[in-house]
Amino acid sequence: MDSNALKRTAVAVLQYDSRFSNVKNELYPIVSRSTVNCIPQYEFTTKSYQHWEDVEIRVPVPMISKANELKSKIDTLIKYVYEESDEYAIRDVELRPKIIDSDVSLEVSNSVKFDRIQDVIVQGIRDARYLIWVAVAWFSNEILYQELLNKKEDGLNIRVIVSNEDSNQALLPKIQENFECVVVPHTGKWGTNRMHDKFCIVDLDYIMHGSYNWTKAANYNGETLVTTVDRELVRNFADEFLKMYNRNR
Known part of the structure; x- marks a missing residue:
């Protein structure tokens, strides 16, 4: 599935679909600020010539801990929105941190209790x-x-x-x-x-x-x-x- 379309639809669902009203305030800031990548896999599904596809959610670093707490709710949202095709079907949803876009000069001691x-x-x-x-x-x-x-x-x-x-x-x-x-x-x-x-x-x-x-x-x-x-x-x-x-x- 087109990654950008999947994200846009997921954000719109959080805004307008009543079945997600109880988690909208928790999920909307995370999903709207994340990058979504649909990654085709080599393995076939049970359908002829149809491959599995994983959905990778790249979450901003400050929000990754909260996103992990809400993983099951994010899974439910993404699988609800995902549109299966003759070529691909969703297999898994993975949460990962957004890539740091440039070097950060660090002066952090290894003894820090909660470092970085x-x-x-x-x-x-x-x-x-x-x-x-x-x-x-x-x-x-x-x-x-x-x-x-x-x-x-x-x-x-x-x-x-x-x-x-x-x-x-x-x-x-x-x-x-x-x-x-x-x-x-x-x-x-x-x-x-x-x-x-x-x-x-x-x-x-x-x-x-x-x-x-x-x-x-x-x-x-x-x-x-x-x-x-x-x-x-x-x-x-x-x-x-x-x-x-x-x-x-």
Whole structure:
């Protein structure tokens, strides 16, 4: 089956077919952002001259864990949409990560509990098509800054919220010059209360959040990063982002 037609139909089914209404919010961000490949196999089916065909779903790296959790639901969707022909019939649906499209400079220690978080964030940034909103207390990672700058040059809306920290000062002028940026001051009687968020919203479709600050040092710590595609939760994070952004402009 034509790969592009299969993807377009699957996305449309999630939008309009009521039998998938209970999984639409979970599957739509994943399927719509994935690449679909129909791969013919050498083996024949029980029909004369008909071959098996596997459907490969290449999922953006930040969403692959969630996609694996939803594998059975994705299988049901793809097999429902797939149109068998005299030449091909569907055999299997495989989930694989989207190929990283260029080299990423890595500075990651092998002792990190959940390593390669920087790679996942880079791929999340590259996956964005419309907007990226970042709220992170500490931001001094030049690699992640450059990835955002590349997306700005592609015309995306980039907004950044950071805390007023001494360690942010080296990179902050460039962030403020190139992006819509607000700096959140310390508060409280002793000036020790600070914004401590660490999340990134991509296209209002999903968020990457956890303990990871956008610093080089974070690559050597025991950090966590979670990707969430729940539309209601993403909306809540977006509401909080706008509150902080407007309050501190």
